[in-house]
Amino acid sequence: MNIVVCVKQVPDTEVERKLTAGDSTLDRVSVDGVINYLDEFAIEEALTIAEAHEGEVTILTMGPAKASESIRKALSMGAHKAVHVIDDGLAGSDALATSLALAAALKVVGFDLAVFGSEATDARTGVVPAMVAERLGVPQLTLAGKVDVSGSEVTIRRVSDEGYAVVTASLPAVVSVVEKINEPRYPTFKGIMAAKKKPVRTLTLADLSIDAGAVGLAGAASWVEDFAARPPRAAGVVVKDEGDGGGKVAGFLSDRKFI
Amino acid sequence: MAEVLVLAEHTDSGEVKKVTLELLTAAGRLGSPSVVWTGPDVGAGLGRLAEYGAEKVYTCDSPDLSGYVVAPVAELLALLVESAGPAAVLIASTGEGKEIAGRLAVKTGSGVLTDVTGVTAGDNGGLVAEQPNFGGAITVRSTVRTGTPVITIRPNAITAEPSPAPAAAVEPVEFAASDAARGARVTGHVVAEKGDRPDLTEAQIVVSGGRGTGSAEGFAIIEKLADALGAAVGASRAVTDAGWYPHQFQVGQTGKTVSPQLYVAVGISGAIQHRAGMQTSKTIIAINKDAEAPIFEVADYGVVGDLFTVVPQLLDDIDKQKQI
Numbered sequence: 001m002n003i004v005v006c007v008k009q010v011p012d013t014e015v016e017r018k019l020t021a022g023d024s025t026l027d028r029v030s031v032d033g034v035i036n037y038l039d040e041f042a043i044e045e046a047l048t049i050a051e052a053h054e055g056e057v058t059i060l061t062m063g064p065a066k067a068s069e070s071i072r073k074a075l076s077m078g079a080h081k082a083v084h085v086i087d088d089g090l091a092g093s094d095a096l097a098t099s100l101a102l103a104a105a106l107k108v109v110g111f112d113l114a115v116f117g118s119e120a121t122d123a124r125t126g127v128v129p130a131m132v133a134e135r136l137g138v139p140q141l142t143l144a145g146k147v148d149v150s151g152s153e154v155t156i157r158r159v160s161d162e163g164y165a166v167v168t169a170s171l172p173a174v175v176s177v178v179e180k181i182n183e184p185r186y187p188t189f190k191g192i193m194a195a196k197k198k199p200v201r202t203l204t205l206a207d208l209s210i211d212a213g214a215v216g217l218a219g220a221a222s223w224v225e226d227f228a229a230r231p232p233r234a235a236g237v238v239v240k241d242e243g244d245g246g247g248k249v250a251g252f253l254s255d256r257k258f259i
Numbered sequence: 260m261a262e263v264l265v266l267a268e269h270t271d272s273g274e275v276k277k278v279t280l281e282l283l284t285a286a287g288r289l290g291s292p293s294v295v296w297t298g299p300d301v302g303a304g305l306g307r308l309a310e311y312g313a314e315k316v317y318t319c320d321s322p323d324l325s326g327y328v329v330a331p332v333a334e335l336l337a338l339l340v341e342s343a344g345p346a347a348v349l350i351a352s353t354g355e356g357k358e359i360a361g362r363l364a365v366k367t368g369s370g371v372l373t374d375v376t377g378v379t380a381g382d383n384g385g386l387v388a389e390q391p392n393f394g395g396a397i398t399v400r401s402t403v404r405t406g407t408p409v410i411t412i413r414p415n416a417i418t419a420e421p422s423p424a425p426a427a428a429v430e431p432v433e434f435a436a437s438d439a440a441r442g443a444r445v446t447g448h449v450v451a452e453k454g455d456r457p458d459l460t461e462a463q464i465v466v467s468g469g470r471g472t473g474s475a476e477g478f479a480i481i482e483k484l485a486d487a488l489g490a491a492v493g494a495s496r497a498v499t500d501a502g503w504y505p506h507q508f509q510v511g512q513t514g515k516t517v518s519p520q521l522y523v524a525v526g527i528s529g530a531i532q533h534r535a536g537m538q539t540s541k542t543i544i545a546i547n548k549d550a551e552a553p554i555f556e557v558a559d560y561g562v563v564g565d566l567f568t569v570v571p572q573l574l575d576d577i578d579k580q581k582q583i
Contacts, residue, residue: 013512014531017393024399037513095371096364118354121512125373126354127361130329134362139442140328143354158328160354161458161507163451167328169443179513180499180506221370221405225387227397233538238555241564246572249544250580252560256542258464258488258521259580 001055001149004111005046005079006102006132009033009063009070010122017122023217024224025092026122028064035070038117040077040184045177046115047078047185049149056080058109062090062101068200075195076187082198083109087205092217095123099131101215104208106136113154116176118143129176139169142176261346261384262315263290264339266297266332266359267308268351273299275307277461278351280419282412283311285378287422289386290346293317294427295339297324297332305427312422316429323436329355330440333362338434340367340407347378347386352411353460360409369406374516376416376539386410394512394535414460415518459491459508464521467493467510467537471526471547471566475503480570481525487577493517493537495527511536526566529554546570 011017011031018027035043046057059074061067062085071082085105093101106114119126133140141147144156145164152171157164159178187195205212213219239248253259263286268276279294286292293315294308301308301318308316317339323331336348336359348363350356352374364371377389386408390399403409459465466488468481478498485492493510494503510517512535522540527533529545529552537543538557545558546569555561562569 013535016396016531019392019397019399095361099361099365125361125371126357127364127371127373130358130361131365134330134333134365137439140330140358140362141443142328142358157449158445159507161451161460162453163449165328165445166447166449167443168446173442178506179509221364221368221403222372223370223402223404225400225402227392227399230391230395230398230539233543233557233559236543236555236557236559236561238550238558238561238563240550241562241569243568244572245546245562245564245569246574247576249546249560249562249569249573250576252544253488253521253577254580256521258542259577 001050001053001112002058002110003046003050003055003113003115004058004060004106004109005039005042005074005115006060007039007043007070007074008036008120009061009067010036010120013037013121019227023092024227025217033066033069035073036117036120038119038121038179041177041179041181042115042117043074043077043079044182044184045147048182049113049147053149058083060102060105060109061085062098064091071200072195073187075198076192077185078191080198082200084200084202085208086202089205089212089216092220093215094220094222095125095127095131096221097215097219099128099135101208101210102128103132103135104210105203106132108203108208112171113149114174116174118176118178129174133174136174139173141167141169141173144175144177145181147175147177261290262293262343264336264343264345264348265292265294266336266348266350266356267294269298269304273302273304275304277419278414280311281414281417282349282351283308283313284419284422285412285417286349287312288378289380293343293345295336297335301429305429309424309427310421311419312424313427314424316427317432318429319432319434321434321436323434323441326445327436327441328443328445329358330362330442331436333359333366334436334440335432335434336363337366339432345407346384347408347410350409350411352413357411360411364409367406369409370403371409372401372403373411375410375412378410391539394516395539413516413518456485457491459493459515460517462491462519464488464490465493465510465517465519466490466523466525467495467527468498468525469495469527470497472498472503478503480567483574484523484525484570487574495533524554524558525570527554528552529557
């Protein structure tokens with residue numbers, strides 16, 4: 001069974017992130033890149049399924065040269081090989097263009113199951129897995145809180161605020177998993193050493209037969225006109241509880257007509 | 260004026276969700292609002308939709324729309340985009356809403372903007388959308404350059420304003436999904452017990468608890484305070500990581516983003532990860548025993564103290580207020 005996990009390298013969310021003044025793209029240079037936290041659950045799920053079904057896990061990443069750091073980390077977790085879609089023409093791609101490149105790469109690589117995290121912590125659009133399924137014309141089993149593969153069928157629990165729906169489809173299919181579906185493993189020392197020898201194939205736009213005008217900033221269907229830092233919140237009042245803290249909060253709530 | 264399509268969200272019993280009224284208000288700023296109503300008879304919902312400005316309601320009760328994951332709904336919307344030539348399509352920015360938007364954008368070759376908190380009409384019939392980025396630290400103004408803009412709007416971001424339309428015209432739509440759209444079959448539903456609390460992302464008031472609650476038992480005081488205020492319950496990542504409260508209630512960078520009128524952070528230190536999910540709340544109250552906790556930097560009112568003495572006193576006072 002051939003499982004491909006789409007992994008994105010994103011700026012570390014523990015530090016302040018910025019947009020570049022010139023073209024309003026995300027400043028990916030001055031901030032450390034890490035694997036999108038939500039993709040770690042996708043990698044773990046893929047590895048678990050592969051272990052149970054004699055599968056092979058391929059990491060698929062689109063991004064600049066720096067993204068190879070995240071590819072290595074994913075390989076050190078236990079994935080078997082990787083594909084890196086890398087092309088200067090892809091810089092500044094919106095979700096539409098990203099899904100175009102990923103769908104094309106998935107076609108080239110081939111897959112039974114394509115696994116995504118629920119969203120990336122930088123743009124947080126959450127639309128790419130659905131877009132990729134649409135482009136490939138394969139079933140979309142997204143926002144999964146549980147994934148079961150049996151023979152040529154995949155069944156998930158699609159979670160929502162209302163509860164969950166049970167969804168079934170035939171392979172090949174696109175799956176996205178939600179945070180905490182599993183407990184992502186840490187790379188072992190052995191894994192880190194082994195990762196150095198695992199194959200990483202690179203694909204360019206030409207390899208994917210994608211016209212440079214269709215992706216990147218040049219092909220962007222959505223456009224950032226301008227941006228501004230949110231004005232800082234006005235300083236509030238902080239009091240120390242002297243046995244009257246609860247009463248003071250009640251007073252504030254009542255002044256503001258919340259109670 | 261061009262139509263603006265609004266995908267309605269409603270309960271199984273046909274009650275229109277608040278976010279749909281907010282979408283109608285946004286649609287009215289861009290053109291003439293037309294609702295797309297999926298599922299059984301629009302019934303009593305019709306009056307409500309007209310009250311908030313719906314001039315037309317497309318209804319479609321094809322079983323395909325609920326029998327398969329999002330693809331059929333996107334297909335239906337694509338058909339209506341083709342036939343009605345709308346200025347934009349507005350969808351609620353929920354997990355499912357964003358997926359429908361994504362598929363529709365691919366089908367129609369259009370730009371998609373998600374988590375939008377405001378729209379205004381732009382030049383040449385276009386629109387300008389406001390999106391908070393990085394948990395609200397930056398506000399971006401975006402436009403769509405290609406196709407019919409597909410916009411998902413965050414619940415609770417736009418205030419729904421009544422704008423009575425004379426009477427919404429109902430237009431039934433015949434629809435059957437393609438084979439490709441019927442790949443992911445829904446075979447069952449399990450409804451979580453939710454009680455009477457409002458939805459986290461739609462609530463006017465959210466009470467969230469953090470590590471300071473100490474345990475699942477300790478967290479119960481958060482639910483008590485939420486119920487006293489008619490609020491939704493939220494939790495920090497520390498709490499959901501520890502398993503003290505279910506993951507779907509997590510507020511933060513990787514959980515829900517909320518923007519209520521009032522956010523009460525109890526026993527939450529306020530790391531970047533958490534602030535990213537709540538710092539656009541209108542009013543913020545923080546209760547924490549650590550005076551240095553970063554949550555106080557964003558709080559309108561903060562109390563430095565033990566939550567297990569402050570909150571019970573607060574509950575007593577709310578109780579007294581109610582008896583007056």
